[in-house]
Amino acid sequence: MSVRYGNKDHLIFHGDALTVLLEEIDSESIELIFLDPPYNIGKRFGDFYDKWLSDEDYVEWAYKWLDECIRVLKPNGTLYVMTSTQSMPYFDIYLRKKLTILSRIIWHYDSSGVQASKYFGSMYEPILHCVKDKKNYIFNSEAIKIEAKTGAKRKLIDYRKTIPTPYNTNKIPGNVWYFSRVRYRMEEYENHPSQKPESLLERIILASSNEKDLILDPFAGTFTAAAVAKRLRRNSISIESQEEYLKIGLRRILDWQEYKGEKLLPLQKSYVRKNENGQKISS
Incomplete structure (x- = not known):
């Protein structure tokens, strides 16, 4: 069961992505789909733990919502999908049988944090850029x-x-994109373990949709796709299973100020520097 919030331009569903896709989204109704699902790497998203028993279990789950996304995509529609470097080969092989993969994009970023010491650590995430009809799709190169x-x-x-x-x-950009990851001190930062930068979504949305087109994000998280769509005068449908993150979307997309008696406020950030013992460090 899912709950719907929103207006004629922006809809938010609180529920399971596959269930909402099956029950709420019409076939061939979406111009652009952005998919940033759990990566099967063991992160905690609210009450959800992002780890399946095996790679086979993970991709079996993923193929179900990929099929539904293909169903709801318009004949001239575009789909972008991200996942871990380990899982992307499964996605690639599966999708190349059903769609045309135009580009295999690398989102590259730097990191000053802890990196692998006994092998080359991962500094990128892969993205597939797919279309239903390789002769009829949106690509606004000038934008x-x-x-x-x-x-x-x-x-x-x-x-x-x-x-x-x-x-x-x-x-026109090539298929290696450099965008910084979203960090705590950045204005767009929300309390989420895998937030994607607005700059990344802006390129995708400008390239593969037009004003008033409908953009679908089945794993909304911090609702960055919908937020950028709203700024760029597109319409959006977002799906989020975790109430903790639903509240971000209600505030960020629908401008709600309260939810079930709770004030919906932007994340209150602290810029106090502390040492390893938790003591304040003067600037």
Whole structure:
């Protein structure tokens, strides 16, 4: 059973993603789907523990909601899906039989935290960019162009052309994207273990949807996809199973100030520095 909140532009479902997809979302009704599911790596999300007994159990669960997402995607729709580096091969092999995979994207980030000491630690997360019809889909290349360092900074000339010409100063991004991870002191930070940055969602939404299009996020978490969709004048449907994170969406997307008698306030952050003994450190 799920509970629905929202208005004509932005809907939030509190419930299980697969159940909501099966019972609430019409076939071929969604222009863009962003999937950031649990990764099967042992994180705690509210009352949910992100660990299956085996990889096979995890992908069996994942294939069910992937099939439903394919069902609700419009014929010219686009689907982006993330998962762990360990699980992505299962997703890739499964989806290439059902959709066209246009790009295999690497979201790269830096980390000053603890890293592996006996092997090369992971500094990226993979993303599949898929469409139903490889001849008919949305891709707004002009909306996502970035600086081309060769042309804009190095000011090189391409002498291979009949008339030597400076290299372009901007370009469409390749499939390796650098965006910083969301950190505690950042304004967009919410209390969630795997929040994705707004900049990442902005590129995806600008590239693969138009204003008033409908964007679906079945694992909403901090509701970043819906928040960026709202800012960019798209409509959204979000699904979240954990009440702790539902409250983020009610505040962030629907502008609710209270839920079941509880004030919905942005996370109150402390910038006091402490040492390993919990004692304050002067700046």
